[in-house]
Amino acid sequence: MTEVSNETRFLHAIEIGLGAWQWGDRLVWGYGQTHTDKEIRESFDVSLSLGVRFIDTAEIYGSGYSERLLGEFLKETEQPVLVATKFFPWPWKITKGFIPRALKGSLERIGVEAVDLYQIHWPSVTMSPETMMEGMVECVKRGMTRTVGVSNFGEKHLIRAYTTLARHGIPLASNQVHYSLLNREVEKNGTLARCKELGIRLIAYSPLEKGLLTGKYSLENPPPGVRGSQYSDLLKKLPPVMKLITDIGLEHGNKTAAQVALNWLICKGALPIPGAKNSKQAENNAGGAGWRLTEEELIKLDEATDRIREHSK
Numbered sequence: 001m002t003e004v005s006n007e008t009r010f011l012h013a014i015e016i017g018l019g020a021w022q023w024g025d026r027l028v029w030g031y032g033q034t035h036t037d038k039e040i041r042e043s044f045d046v047s048l049s050l051g052v053r054f055i056d057t058a059e060i061y062g063s064g065y066s067e068r069l070l071g072e073f074l075k076e077t078e079q080p081v082l083v084a085t086k087f088f089p090w091p092w093k094i095t096k097g098f099i100p101r102a103l104k105g106s107l108e109r110i111g112v113e114a115v116d117l118y119q120i121h122w123p124s125v126t127m128s129p130e131t132m133m134e135g136m137v138e139c140v141k142r143g144m145t146r147t148v149g150v151s152n153f154g155e156k157h158l159i160r161a162y163t164t165l166a167r168h169g170i171p172l173a174s175n176q177v178h179y180s181l182l183n184r185e186v187e188k189n190g191t192l193a194r195c196k197e198l199g200i201r202l203i204a205y206s207p208l209e210k211g212l213l214t215g216k217y218s219l220e221n222p223p224p225g226v227r228g229s230q231y232s233d234l235l236k237k238l239p240p241v242m243k244l245i246t247d248i249g250l251e252h253g254n255k256t257a258a259q260v261a262l263n264w265l266i267c268k269g270a271l272p273i274p275g276a277k278n279s280k281q282a283e284n285n286a287g288g289a290g291w292r293l294t295e296e297e298l299i300k301l302d303e304a305t306d307r308i309r310e311h312s313k
């Protein structure tokens with residue numbers, strides 16, 4: 001086990017965050033129809049009031065609108081907020097210089113001099129992990145980001161990024177990956193173990209499996225839009241899992257399904273960043289932290305979901 005570095009220790013102290021993909025995204029999340037700036041602002045305020053201080057956005061979310069909204073909110077709060085954003089590796093971005101240039105744009109939109117975490121959104125088809133990390137080194141040297149992370153990196157890319165940064169004495173702070181009770185790929189492909197071994201914080205995205213784990217969707221009532229077809233197979237297998245999650249929640253003084261699903265990730269050593277469209281969802285999700293499932297419950301949840309994605313999309 002590599003010891004967690006001093007620079008990245010703050011990330012390991014955070015139990016839960018708030019995802020900001022919903023802030024301005026119309027295609028997947030129906031921004032403007034299911035939620036507006038007012039509801040987003042309320043979800044931000046409630047999260048902060050409940051101790052959630054880590055916000056994850058990206059230059060691509062709402063084509064920059066998510067970062068702009070965050071900037072507006074930050075101006076109006078006295079609370080300390082930790083900001084994470086991401087570089088999107090469009091295939092025409094082929095040299096390391098694109099990375100500090102993109103970060104400059106993000107900093108302008110967010111209205112800060114530096115972010116706490118700058119992440120590469122996906123591996124690039126045209127830039128090697130080494131070149132991308134050289135770009136990240138520039139960002140750190142120029143004081144534009146406190147720490148460096150990656151996202152959607154498998155083990156091989158992760159090691160290449162980690163090694164490149166290490167040559168400059170910079171730790172790889174995090175790897176943001178899809179991880180939920182309904183998608184446990186990172187446990188099976190070695191990514192979670194490797195992150196723990198190297199002191200890299202694993203940030204879990206889509207921790208509620210885009211709303212499925214809240215219990216409000218079923219085969220009869222599928223999620224709207226693209227999510228409906230994405231999850232048609234998984235929805236068939238959902239009822240027994242949701243029953244178990246609900247029963248476990250009741251045992252813990254009426255914790256909701258979302259709270260159980262988020263707590264399971266915290267118990268696994270991950271940092272979940274659920275998205276929320278309004279204050280009610282944000283409040284519910286914040287309650288996923290601050291308590292612990294028992295060992296026995298974790299085993300039951302593991303057993304119930306171990307093979308759920310086999311033959312599912």
Ligand SMILES: NC(=O)c1ccc[n+]([C@@H]2O[C@H](COP(=O)([O-])OP(=O)(O)OC[C@H]3O[C@@H](n4cnc5c(N)ncnc54)[C@H](OP(=O)(O)O)[C@@H]3O)[C@@H](O)[C@H]2O)c1
Nearest residue numbers: 019020021151205206207208209210211214274275281284
């Ligand atoms: N790095 C990457 O490639 C990547 C990819 C995906 C996401 N992310 C990040 O991870 C964050 C979270 O992932 P995600 O947004 O994909 O999915 P998620 O957090 O699993 O699900 C969010 C959605 O679930 C529903 N929901 C959330 N809390 C709820 C509650 N308490 N009760 C009822 N419904 C609730 C809402 O949609 P409805 O009300 O419409 O159901 C919400 O938009 C994103 O915001 C983003 O920051 C990163």
